[in-house]
Amino acid sequence: MIENNVNYSAFQKKIVPYLDGSLSREETAEFEAFVLTHPEFESQIKNKQNEIQLIKEMIPVALLSKESQESIETEMKASIYNLLKEEPQGLFDIIRIKWEDWLNR
Amino acid sequence: MKRKDFYQLVLPLTEKLYRFAYTLIPDDLQSEQLVIDGLNAYLLKEKKMIARKEIDLNSKKEMQILRRMVFKGILRYISDIGVRRSSQLNEQMKLNMPKDFKPYYSLEPKVRLVMSLRYDSQFTVEEIEEIVQMPRFEVIEKIHNGRFLLLNDLNKGITL
Numbered sequence: 001m002i003e004n005n006v007n008y009s010a011f012q013k014k015i016v017p018y019l020d021g022s023l024s025r026e027e028t029a030e031f032e033a034f035v036l037t038h039p040e041f042e043s044q045i046k047n048k049q050n051e052i053q054l055i056k057e058m059i060p061v062a063l064l065s066k067e068s069q070e071s072i073e074t075e076m077k078a079s080i081y082n083l084l085k086e087e088p089q090g091l092f093d094i095i096r097i098k099w100e101d102w103l104n105r
Numbered sequence: 106m107k108r109k110d111f112y113q114l115v116l117p118l119t120e121k122l123y124r125f126a127y128t129l130i131p132d133d134l135q136s137e138q139l140v141i142d143g144l145n146a147y148l149l150k151e152k153k154m155i156a157r158k159e160i161d162l163n164s165k166k167e168m169q170i171l172r173r174m175v176f177k178g179i180l181r182y183i184s185d186i187g188v189r190r191s192s193q194l195n196e197q198m199k200l201n202m203p204k205d206f207k208p209y210y211s212l213e214p215k216v217r218l219v220m221s222l223r224y225d226s227q228f229t230v231e232e233i234e235e236i237v238q239m240p241r242f243e244v245i246e247k248i249h250n251g252r253f254l255l256l257n258d259l260n261k262g263i264t265l
Contacts, residue, residue: 022241060127073119
């Protein structure tokens with residue numbers, strides 16, 4: 001009986017790490033096997049899942065307006081254009097790069 | 106990789122990058138700037154690797170893998186710059202922080218960063234370790250602290 005309790009509390013301590021994804025693969029498999037053989041354990045997992053849902057709701061989810069999205073994408077394109085240089089691979093590539101350079105003047 | 110291929114990889118990430126930046130600094134313009142600065146830092150550091158990388162635009166799987174790699178790479182620099190900037194802007198943030206998210210923005214920047222990566226972006230602890238360049242025990246400790254503080258705040262609200 002004592003052994004069972006020790007086992008139970010050890011797995012109880014693993015609920016949050018399990019939901020957090022911080023258990024190793026072996027520990028995760030062991031935990032899932034334990035849950036399968038202890039259906040009453042599922043309610044405790046459910047409680048922790050609810051807790052995590054509450055935490056998620058406390059983190060802001062910001063959305064970009066259409067104008068902001070356009071402006072940020074233009075800046076991102078400019079950054080990529082300025083910082084990422086292409087190595088031309090042949091005559092057509094040289095012409096293409098020159099053409100892009102001319103368009104982005 | 107050509108520039109236009111890199112555009113195709115990065116542009117669909119704009120919304121996610123902005124959303125992440127906003128969890129560090131609750132200001133529209135500052136968050137936009139943070140995304141650009143993170144991208145610039147990533148490009149400066151990784152441009153040789155990007156230029157060498159071959160990409161098959163027809164392979165969805167390859168695109169997904171590369172996009173995730175680039176996403177994590179940019180997040181790494183946004184995290185680094187964002188945490189420093191967030192500490193500098195602390196006083197200004199106290200005045201402008203969105204009321205509904207006060208408990209979250211009251212967390213220290215590194216805790217906020219890890220909480221956002223774990224619970225909003227849904228990264229695993231291993232991935233967070235890689236993005237924020239922190240040892241695993243520190244990532245886990247920060248997740249636990251953040252969760253404890255947020256839930257504590259919520260319970261206080263309920264009992265009051």
